[in-house]
Amino acid sequence: MSGDPFAAPRAVDGRAPDVFKEGGWIPMRQYGEDEIVDFVVVGTGAGGGPLIHGLAEGGFSVVGFDAGPYFRPLEEFASDEQAQNNLYWTDERIVDGANPLTMGGKNSGKAVGGSTVHFAMVSLRFRPEWFKSRSLLGYGADWPLDWREMWTYYGKAERALSISGPVSYPWGPKRPRYPYRSHELNGAAELLARGAEAMGIGWTATPLATVSAPHGQSPPCVYRGFCRFGCSTNAKQSQLVTFIPRAIAAGAEIRDLAMVGQVEMGPDGRATGVHYIREGRWRFQRARNVVVAGYAIETPRLLLASATATFPDGLANGSGLVGRNLMTQSNQAVFGVMEQEVRWNKGPPSLAITEHWNYDDRKDFAGGYCWMAQGPLPVEWVTVQTGARGLWGQALRDEMMKYNHQVGLKMVGEMLPDERNRVTLADETDQYGLRIARVTYSWGDNDKALIQHALGQMQTSLEAVGATDIFRQEDDTNHLAGTARMGFDRANSVVNSDCRSWDIPNLWVCDGSIFPTTGGVNPSLTITAIAMRTADRIKALAACGEL
């Protein structure tokens, strides 16, 4: 039975879609709006999903909200870039600053499962020193988390997501073996490896959240290459096919097509629940605790929009930092043409990676970066050709003909926190009547120095493998972080190490917003590890009556 996931909510009438069975359903517990549930979690992505699951398993009553639809991957994910834009947050945001950010598919999903439905599955651990960036490396800020504890939670996250990774990982302290073996390298990845070897730096098969052998109801990856447009194989271990079904099995409720517009505050300075719009009607869910897990734009947007007379600057904003210290990661690339056919679209985009410059400190700039192989599909590729080179006309068509011979290396680079980079509320409103977000961003000098270093290195790598027609993509960014940072005290941060806001004891933030620094790796695994830890911390706090 097919239907339109956007037409009406699916997680209703005591059931939710079974993502592993076409047209199937799984039973789902539901809570009444007048029922006071223990936890409302706003957002079901890399941070929300594991938290909803962990809390439900811990015996709490949990309702997870998502503004997005509940997709059925097997039947509904088409092999088509354009059609699959429906995975992204395409509602308007205004971008400005010296270096306005690209949003949409670069960093913003809108679906049950959040951005993990469209992410490229790169699952990396932080370098341990980054948790003490300021003390140990002299930049950014320290995290109030110990890397050794995070190392344990990374292991749990990797097991929960059946990460397929290399038998031994070249960088960082020892880690347990990845649950599944790494994937085969495609031609694009082989070229990264050869380039790295020529430069004398290490490389490895990328640890990816898609399985290389059957796992449960997930078949192994078929290397179709549409990863960022939704995995119709269900090999990809997004939240939609991992933590969310497990959370529902443990008694959680998920409400899809439910946009939370405001967190309600009580007279005692505690949150009392959330206002949300579903099927055209505003509703209210009562809760003992509210967790905001909408990622780095929607989380501050909601906290700011929920301002009251008592909290005129928005909720949990005693520090004034809600929405501030927005960080993205540099995502520049170098591209070239090979004599051989590369056909880079076969398989996940980034099958090989080098983290050399995350661990080598012989740099005259702060922070680190990695680079990975690339495999853009045609629409994404023409965006690079027009954006980076300004090509159009016959010249563009001629360049695009080289598609099957292209090779590329793309970085994920650390950008430093700057309070001027921020999310604020614009006066325009969206289709729900809510003020939309304004995202202001400018690169700093350190960011620019890091980017130029990386571009030089990536170019050297491509030259080393004999690529020609090499060009640079000088302007691209992706993942977000920082707008509700975690810290040691209420003056300089929004939440503590338990992701609990300093100002409002029953208001939590559990997503990439809490990052004090962004590191030189994709953030999703760190977000998930922190979410799993937060679930454990909440259980511990509840056990000693500190909730």
Next chain:
Amino acid sequence: MSRATAVATSGLAVLGAVALVLGERSNTAPQIRSNPIDPGAAVRAARRMNRAAGIIAASVLADSAVEHYRGSFHNKAMVAPLVTSLLSLAVSIHGHTDKRPVAHWVRDTVYAAAALTGLAGTGFHIFNVTKKPGGFSWQNLFYQAPIGAPAALTLSGAMGFLAERVRDTPPGTSPTIAGLPAGPAVALATSLGLMGTVGEAGLLHFRGAYHDPFMYLPVTVPPLAAALIGAAAIGQTHRRRPWTRFWLRATAVLGFAGSGFHAIGIARNMGGWRNWTQNLLNGPPLPAPPSFTGLALVGLAALGLMEDHPDD
């Protein structure tokens, strides 16, 4: 597991058991005879070994055809294992029907060529692995040319060649190979062959993360059989070895059951059999497991040789 593949598995296992029984039909009385030497025993053993070599050759033919097709025959030499394994299969069938106690020069030549082609293949595969970035790494062992696969062709040729030596026994004497008693020699070859095949299966099942507990079977049952037949090779020849026989038979059945399991694996991959143009190539190799069957049958033939000629 779909009904179709469950039926397929059982069917293959039954087929394997039947092949086993047929293969051993001539070995009616596993008693030790101390005299006189049965003139037909050598030929019977040799024909058993021809059949076993044929099973391995059939497995190699199908497996190398699929895998080299997947490799787009990018090197012209990649047709060699298809040709030699096909010939090896043909002469094995011929050997199976041939009851004369004389080695046949055509069979000898083909078996020798198969053995040598397998060795060359191993060299090619090692080169293929080491020339990729990372050289001799887990990544390349998993995904480049399988290092152990050509050895199956070598084993088919070697076992067939040994079959001819066993057949070529002057009447009234015990079979020897290069002066050594044939039974223990073939038993030792079986043991080594089994361990090599275990290594290859174990490597690829490791790549599959042993996601299904049944994947442990080829790294538990055949090693046990290999240990037992190896012990038989160096031990006393006049002993009866029911456990060795049992575990060799279990290995033989496992070879066919393995194909059944691999069929389940193909069905379980995305698109199942409908996506056969991908899954027959990407999925677990259907024709590979029966090389265990062939090797186990050689081992059983060796046991028969040792029991027929206990004083050697």
Next chain:
Amino acid sequence: MTERYPGYDVLSKRWSASWNAQTRRVIDARLAVPREPRFFSAAEWRTLNAVCDRIMPQPTDRPAVPLAAYVDQKMAEDLQDGYRYAELPPQGEAWQRGLQALDAEALEAHGDRFDTLAPTVQDALLTLMQQGSMTGAAWAGMPPKLFFAHRILPDITHAYYAHPISWNEIGFGGPASPRGYVRMGLDRRDPWEAVEAKPGDEAAARRKNQNVR
């Protein structure tokens, strides 16, 4: 220019294991885009078509991708990107103002509407816009450079490369589910992928491409 992948047609795989039902539905809808404008006025439509012809010139010996129709559809159905530069109005308004401004510039510089001018003249105007060198009042504060970079280029080129005809041109494998790819290495091709014609080898490539499924 000779075709790089002669005879290759992604649509020939429509019923193969490389396409699923949802993909067929989506591509069918793509191919059935309404050809008449629902958003743009007649004048804007004329200018838009002329702009599309310059941004993505197409060969005349095969069906053309109706680029203007896709841009119109995007505006009519308000399919948004999820972000808007602060200096640009919402996409529909941006397009209307930009097309009108372009015509005003054409009138000012060459005495006639954009769509009547010679292609080289049209290209020159578009280049001026790309460089941000247009200053007519009709822009009303919308920076021409941003309009060109963030509306003209992406909306038109995305429409082209989201169409099967463009995939044939560049030899893209196209839809891939449930069947993905087996041979992932350099210079390796699955039988259901396009064959690139080596110089002098077009006939053989065409034959192989016609058998792709």
